[in-house]
Amino acid sequence: MQVRQLSTQDADFSSRLDALLAWESVSDPQVQARVEDILTQVRTRGDEALIAFTQQFDRSQARQMSELEISQARLQQALQGLPDAQRQALETAAERIYRYHQRQRQESWSYQEEDGTLLGQQVTPMDRVGIYVPGGKAAYPSSVLMNAIPAKVAGVAEIIMVVPAPGGELNELVLAAAALAGVDRVFTVGGAQAVAALAYGTETVPKVDKIVGPGNIYVATAKRAVFGVVGIDMIAGPSEILVYCDGQTDPDWIAMDLFSQAEHDEQAQSILISPDAAFLQKVQESVAKLLPTMERQTIIDTSLRDRAAFILVRNETEGCELINRIAPEHLELSVADPQALLPQIRHAGAIFMGRYTAEALGDYCAGPNHVLPTSGTARFSSPLGVYDFQKRSSLIMFSAAGASEMGKVASVLARGEQLTAHARSAEYRILPD
Numbered sequence: 001m002q003v004r005q006l007s008t009q010d011a012d013f014s015s016r017l018d019a020l021l022a023w024e025s026v027s028d029p030q031v032q033a034r035v036e037d038i039l040t041q042v043r044t045r046g047d048e049a050l051i052a053f054t055q056q057f058d059r060s061q062a063r064q065m066s067e068l069e070i071s072q073a074r075l076q077q078a079l080q081g082l083p084d085a086q087r088q089a090l091e092t093a094a095e096r097i098y099r100y101h102q103r104q105r106q107e108s109w110s111y112q113e114e115d116g117t118l119l120g121q122q123v124t125p126m127d128r129v130g131i132y133v134p135g136g137k138a139a140y141p142s143s144v145l146m147n148a149i150p151a152k153v154a155g156v157a158e159i160i161m162v163v164p165a166p167g168g169e170l171n172e173l174v175l176a177a178a179a180l181a182g183v184d185r186v187f188t189v190g191g192a193q194a195v196a197a198l199a200y201g202t203e204t205v206p207k208v209d210k211i212v213g214p215g216n217i218y219v220a221t222a223k224r225a226v227f228g229v230v231g232i233d234m235i236a237g238p239s240e241i242l243v244y245c246d247g248q249t250d251p252d253w254i255a256m257d258l259f260s261q262a263e264h265d266e267q268a269q270s271i272l273i274s275p276d277a278a279f280l281q282k283v284q285e286s287v288a289k290l291l292p293t294m295e296r297q298t299i300i301d302t303s304l305r306d307r308a309a310f311i312l313v314r315n316e317t318e319g320c321e322l323i324n325r326i327a328p329e330h331l332e333l334s335v336a337d338p339q340a341l342l343p344q345i346r347h348a349g350a351i352f353m354g355r356y357t358a359e360a361l362g363d364y365c366a367g368p369n370h371v372l373p374t375s376g377t378a379r380f381s382s383p384l385g386v387y388d389f390q391k392r393s394s395l396i397m398f399s400a401a402g403a404s405e406m407g408k409v410a411s412v413l414a415r416g417e418q419l420t421a422h423a424r425s426a427e428y429r430i431l432p433d
């Protein structure tokens, strides 16, 4: 297995990189068309279509929605039945995620002007959110915690979770994580049909205000399509890792870090950038050596073949420019002094600093959220956080004196816009001299 080798000095470097990064390279017209059809069917036929797609894509035997909902008693049973080591690991991760996210909570604020006018912002939690927990090619109890804990910290009243259960098989850790995090309802449906059910509502699945969470390209494409009907957090599609290395880290470590994201999905993307050509070659040798030892060799192999690249840069500055252009979901700065590089990094979902900071720790238990923007959307999106579950309303309360003063300003501007009802509404409140 030879990973694609690029150099910034190649004449066609830019176009080859663009092709490799393009959203359309994963969400192609067939995916788009299939997702559109699924959304329409679930919107118009509700539960019936949801059940049919779950049979088709997840090999489910279910004939009615009651078979696709997991009771609270079953969630608790999963939590009580966990082996000690798993329960402890889950609780440690949950506690660290909770502690980190508590710092993100935004509070309402206001201030008063000299004439008594009050201005401010009232922060309120969302009423009902849908969390997508992936489950096609792997089970993700960690994603239950990463989705639900910030929603809880924000004070969301009702959390509806969807998770596919291929072949009808339930994952005990996923159910236990839902119990631990306090999820209100769990439906074992996935893919675009689950996104549609949450966005439009069905006879059984309640319509939510916002859908958050990661998923494969069908999920990411569906979330993008329903935005506007509901809120979404971001595009959190197939995983990505970009490692920048000065050439001094053990090449086996770097190869495994690249595998760690490639093993999620054939469409995951792993990129290594270095100014050291000999090091890139060494990592290539580590890839060849380690790949046959991997349980998910086939997925990793396809992902590396189709979507990976090793990129030779002239120097560190050029490396940082390239990082910002790619705007990866995960960035590892595997260098002696990562903090010195930090000021040059503007676009990355999460930045893992230093040779010891394997991205995998962030996936489970560092504390920050692992739901992160992909496909270059880290240019304008942030990690999932408490702020995704909070809304802000502006607060405005004029005193009589304040309304009089600002009434004069508003009147001039309104008349400039030829909106006389606006002008006269403001003028009524102007105090006589």
Ligand SMILES: NC(=O)c1ccc[n+]([C@@H]2O[C@H](COP(=O)([O-])OP(=O)(O)OC[C@H]3O[C@@H](n4cnc5c(N)ncnc54)[C@H](O)[C@@H]3O)[C@@H](O)[C@H]2O)c1
Residues within 6 Å of the ligand: 034, 057, 058, 133, 134, 135, 136, 137, 138, 143, 164, 189, 190, 191, 192, 193, 214, 215, 216, 217, 218, 219, 235, 236, 237, 238, 239, 264, 265, 268, 329, 370, 371, 372, 373, 374
């Ligand atoms: N960016 C992030 O924050 C983040 C975090 C965790 C995981 N991930 C990504 O989430 C994804 C999880 O993917 P997964 O597949 O394991 O689980 P998933 O739950 O995202 O997708 C499974 C669903 O995809 C649908 N599907 C699969 N093939 C289909 C087809 N041919 N036509 C229509 N629908 C189809 C099915 O409905 C199935 O239920 C991976 O890409 C992983 O990299 C991203």
Ligand SMILES: N[C@H](CO)Cc1c[nH]c[nH+]1
Residues within 6 Å of the ligand: 140, 142, 143, 238, 239, 240, 261, 329, 363, 370, 371, 372
């Ligand atoms: N790397 C994923 C985000 O792209 C998150 C995850 C969960 N479990 C393992 N990894």
Ligand SMILES: [Zn+2]
Residues within 6 Å of the ligand: 239, 260, 261, 264, 360, 363
């Ligand atoms: Zn991962």
